[in-house]
Amino acid sequence: MRKFVEKLSAVLDHVADLSIRIAGIGLFLMTVFIAWQVFGRFVLNDTPTWTETSSILIMGWFLLLGAAAGIREGNHLSFDVVLFLVNDKAKSVAFTISDFVVIAFGMGMVVYGLQLALKTWPTTIPNLGISGGVAFLALITGGALLVIYSVERLLRRAVGLPTTRFSDKLAEAD
Structure with missing residues (x-):
């Protein structure tokens, strides 16, 4: 089982x-699109209508992909004050509970995001001419990644692999 988890972690490192690379490209593109919008509005006096809608769609992708990667790497916002007061076993239990909560949240993102995508698929985003359901694909993907990364942390903890990079910094700091 340990070898499987190590191989899974290696694959998920690449994912x-x-x-993160896609999120970075998205952030760059959004910046370029908004700059083009400002330039078009104030210099050319001809505002491009597609830039705002495109930027919002791209922002959903880079936020959700970045957040999922941040949770995997342990760089996401957390409230760790109580963990300084408890022993390693209690910390491990707290991290495990946290992983299950993130799994439930990620599953909710997938299920409800899929429902929203299916309900809005027949509509069209006016400025872009694409399906309205596309707006929820980032939510579904981000939720799926949250589930996968949290399951990975649970598996790593179960087989005794270090989880420092996977948000258990306090558990191994002692």
């Missing part, structure tokens, strides 16, 4: 790296 997380790709997610």
Whole structure:
């Protein structure tokens, strides 16, 4: 089982790296689109209508991909004050509970995001001419990654692999 988890983590390292790269490209594109919008509005006196809608769609992708990768790497916002007061076993239990909560949240993102995508698929985003359901694909993907990364942390903890990079910094700081 340990070898399987190590191989899974190696694959997910690449997935997380790709997610961060896509998020970075998305952030760059959004910046370029908004700059073009400002330039078009104030210099050309001809505002491009597609830039705002495109930027909002791209923002959903880079936020959700970046957040999922941040949770995997343990760089996401957390409230750790109580963990300084408890022993390693209690910390491990707290991290495990946290992982299950994140799994439930991620599953909710997938299920409800899928429902929203299916209900809005027949509509069209006016400025872009694409399906309205596309707006929820980032939510579904981000939720799926949250579930996968949290399951990975649970598996790593179960087989005794270090989880420092996977948000258990306090558990191994002692």
